[in-house]
Amino acid sequence: MDILLDKFITFVKELQKTDEERHTFMVGIFSTLFFELGVFYELLKCKNIHDIIRYIALGFLFIVICVLLILSSKIYEYYIFSSAEYVLYIVQKGDTLLELAKCYLPECNPSKTLEIIKLKNSIKGTINPGEAILLPTKK
Secondary structure, eight states: OHHHHHHHHHHHHHSSOOHHHHHHHHHHHHHHHHHHHHHHHHHHHOOSHHHHHHHHHHHHHHHHHHHHHHHHHHHHHHHHHHHOEEEEEEOOTTOOHHHHHHHHOTTSOHHHHHHHHHHHHTOOSOOOTTOEEEEEEOO
């Protein structure tokens, strides 16, 4: 069990998420796990078919709600990126794409913003002082 937990924690740490997003992800996973274990325990105790169906439906509904919450965060992120305006920025000495992503669109995951900046500007590697790049910013 410890090995499985260690692998899960390693997986969560490797996600391209902020610390807050990783924490929220772990809380959500463990909450869902404990809820589903409770439903399963009650299901094992049931003798009545109507109660069994009710607990199965409750477990399924909880999973659907969790999936919808995950999708809603993705939809919000898509909305932010699609409604963003782009400003022309001249790269200064010491600038990094990650710092620019945090500065210009702090509402979003910096790793996602970084990906958008790279795609929008066809950046393959690093940026150099004097380069002109487009940065997303909230309207």
